[in-house]
Amino acid sequence: MLNDAFDRKTAIDTLSAAPPTALADLWAKLGIAPEYRLVRGPETGLVMIRGRAGGGGQPFNLGEATVTRATVRLASGEVGHSYALGRDGEKAVRAALLDALWQREPQRIETEVLVPLRDAARQADATLRDETAATRVNFFTMVRGDD
Amino acid sequence: MPALRIDQVVEQLGLAIDRVMGEGSLYDKDLAALAILQARGDLIEAIFLVRAYRTTLPRFGNSTPIDTGAMQIERRISATFKDLPGGQVLGPTFDYTHRLLDPSLLSGLTDAPEVTPSAPESTPRVTDLLNGEGLIEPDFGAAGEELNQPVGDLTREPLEFPLDRDLRLQALARGDEGFLLGLGYSTQRGYARNHPFVGEIRIGEVEVELDIPELGFAVSLGRIKVTECQMVNQFKGSATVPPQFTRGYGLVFGQAERKAMSMSLVDRALRAREFGEDIKGIAQDEEFVISHCDNVQATGFVEHLKLPHYVDFQAELDLIRRMRGEFEARQDETALREAAE
Numbered sequence: 001m002l003n004d005a006f007d008r009k010t011a012i013d014t015l016s017a018a019p020p021t022a023l024a025d026l027w028a029k030l031g032i033a034p035e036y037r038l039v040r041g042p043e044t045g046l047v048m049i050r051g052r053a054g055g056g057g058q059p060f061n062l063g064e065a066t067v068t069r070a071t072v073r074l075a076s077g078e079v080g081h082s083y084a085l086g087r088d089g090e091k092a093v094r095a096a097l098l099d100a101l102w103q104r105e106p107q108r109i110e111t112e113v114l115v116p117l118r119d120a121a122r123q124a125d126a127t128l129r130d131e132t133a134a135t136r137v138n139f140f141t142m143v144r145g146d147d
Numbered sequence: 148m149p150a151l152r153i154d155q156v157v158e159q160l161g162l163a164i165d166r167v168m169g170e171g172s173l174y175d176k177d178l179a180a181l182a183i184l185q186a187r188g189d190l191i192e193a194i195f196l197v198r199a200y201r202t203t204l205p206r207f208g209n210s211t212p213i214d215t216g217a218m219q220i221e222r223r224i225s226a227t228f229k230d231l232p233g234g235q236v237l238g239p240t241f242d243y244t245h246r247l248l249d250p251s252l253l254s255g256l257t258d259a260p261e262v263t264p265s266a267p268e269s270t271p272r273v274t275d276l277l278n279g280e281g282l283i284e285p286d287f288g289a290a291g292e293e294l295n296q297p298v299g300d301l302t303r304e305p306l307e308f309p310l311d312r313d314l315r316l317q318a319l320a321r322g323d324e325g326f327l328l329g330l331g332y333s334t335q336r337g338y339a340r341n342h343p344f345v346g347e348i349r350i351g352e353v354e355v356e357l358d359i360p361e362l363g364f365a366v367s368l369g370r371i372k373v374t375e376c377q378m379v380n381q382f383k384g385s386a387t388v389p390p391q392f393t394r395g396y397g398l399v400f401g402q403a404e405r406k407a408m409s410m411s412l413v414d415r416a417l418r419a420r421e422f423g424e425d426i427k428g429i430a431q432d433e434e435f436v437i438s439h440c441d442n443v444q445a446t447g448f449v450e451h452l453k454l455p456h457y458v459d460f461q462a463e464l465d466l467i468r469r470m471r472g473e474f475e476a477r478q479d480e481t482a483l484r485e486a487a488e
Contacts, residue, residue: 009364050213051212051373052213052294055375056272057287059294060299063169063320064173065355066175081359081362085369086175087178127262130262131262133264134261136263
């Protein structure tokens, strides 16, 4: 069963992380032109990003980031939301539409949009990991005055 | 000369972008690049532009605290432990390079980065790894009440000294790199000495999550790059607590290692009151450090001196003329008296 909160969260997370051009390409390929109404946005605001002292202690405000959100309602009734870092309004509307469509046709959106996005993200992470791994070092200590 | 494009600035002046995002206290690479271009490379002016921009936007909420333990690592080193689970990776650093001008850059050619095939690996924070023996001060006490304390925000309420550590960390995270570097240096030279070691520096991307009321759960907004520095310092104990290493913490947007290290030195120095240490060095003086670490405030007050002050100065001129008049009158009087005698 796809249609529960966890899977919806995973879907929205994937859409937020998507590079705008990749999302636009997949949207064009999907070829759905749903009838919808913009309920909110797209609008840009700030989210205060928090950290924790020492990494795991008392929370504190690190600084803000720009975030753009949108909410759409499909003619068929589903309401879709999107929230993502950055100021890209087109991406926000597309992601909200995909969240709404995902509630209507989860399997299709998974296969045609979310899976390719996740594959690309995994690939990008793997490339960065391999570049980072090329800089791995092994430090050693020299013993001093040992005679 | 063709104008630089925003994406060129983002890709090729990445560390300048990171400084503007950190001290501008706004994570948005394109806006930071725009600010740098508009400011013709003056980073403090760019930081000012970014700070001004942020006041025009509404705030949607506060993120859940980021988890730096789950970072996608691009650099991770420890100066205290050579064998770490997850290993030490230098990443994009100037360390251990020749640090001489590289004429090959004049040709505009750069090498593609080398790669080594690797598998995903967990890289826990060093300070968490070592806490088995309890030798290092933990992130929170046994009751864990630190974890859910209300979080102060210096952009919303004016500061009232003395501050709690959350507000100090917020001020330091957006504080001027040069000012904090100088203060951190002063602690090493003996003004608030606390014998620091780099427990760990890590740089990489972390997920940012926000609770969305209309959904009823938290979603990821995407990832941001941060630099974290765990400074491990000499001991503190009491009649009831055995001696432990103490810690200073640095966390900054982007790749900003010098800043994160300076922040962790100053954070530790500013914990003097908490540890019952004598306040002898300027880096331990909370009101002094926090009141002067913001470069937008500092530049505003210093640079306002060049604005017209004609009326103020006229008043000073009148004053000094009067003082001179009185001085000369006294001189004349003395001369007369001396002549009479």
